Amino acid sequence: MKSPFKMLKLFPYLLLLFIFQCTTIGFHETKVREGISFGENANFRVCILHEPNITGEEIQNLFLAWNEELSLYNLKAEPIVLEEMERPGFWGTDILSYLMTLPLTKNCDRLVYLKGRTWGDIAFEVLTLGIFAGVGVKLEVQGAVEGRSNTRGYIKAKYISTIQILFTSPKSTLIHEGYHLLGCGHQLFMKECYEKIRDVKLLLTNPDRDPNFFPNITTTGRKILNRTQVPIFPSKD
Numbered sequence: 001m002k003s004p005f006k007m008l009k010l011f012p013y014l015l016l017l018f019i020f021q022c023t024t025i026g027f028h029e030t031k032v033r034e035g036i037s038f039g040e041n042a043n044f045r046v047c048i049l050h051e052p053n054i055t056g057e058e059i060q061n062l063f064l065a066w067n068e069e070l071s072l073y074n075l076k077a078e079p080i081v082l083e084e085m086e087r088p089g090f091w092g093t094d095i096l097s098y099l100m101t102l103p104l105t106k107n108c109d110r111l112v113y114l115k116g117r118t119w120g121d122i123a124f125e126v127l128t129l130g131i132f133a134g135v136g137v138k139l140e141v142q143g144a145v146e147g148r149s150n151t152r153g154y155i156k157a158k159y160i161s162t163i164q165i166l167f168t169s170p171k172s173t174l175i176h177e178g179y180h181l182l183g184c185g186h187q188l189f190m191k192e193c194y195e196k197i198r199d200v201k202l203l204l205t206n207p208d209r210d211p212n213f214f215p216n217i218t219t220t221g222r223k224i225l226n227r228t229q230v231p232i233f234p235s236k237d
């Protein structure tokens, strides 16, 4: 059995690993990226559902940051605000399972729910404020993308906790989840993700693609060429 002291010594490294995993999709490899052709400029439409306390200006700013990152791949995300709605549940998993009951409507290539910050969240943050444990728990719930089609996800779009801001922000969360929306998983270095984005863009010329849909490749390699390939899970109640 490992002695508790050994585990304690390991803890900072585990924490570091965890933070890297959650705040970055991988380390950029500029040389590798510059060697890959990402083809012509292409846009995709990201439909937005958002909690009432999130403003249009905040949404624009989030997309400005995301699009700066996407320009590396000659890509641009266009936000289309569908509606304002209360969050479907307190936990991220509630939001994600709700999103999975929604089909992508005809002007949407992706669907993102922007979660705000309520008094309930603040109470929860205070309760989990065991610094390190707190950081771990909170980073875990900054956002997520469903893995069945990689087209729907949520991010926590508003938070001001000082501990959180040290490691992450709504903008970096959107950029991170944005990579998942383009089929990327987590990796230490970005090469694999660059290739994934290149392959997704190559699907734009696939004759089987719905010309009104921006395609995707899931983390497991399944091609999503039209909206009927996006699985819908009926809600349980």
Ligand SMILES: [Zn+2]
Residues within 6 Å of the ligand: 022, 176, 177, 180, 186
């Ligand atoms: Zn992630």
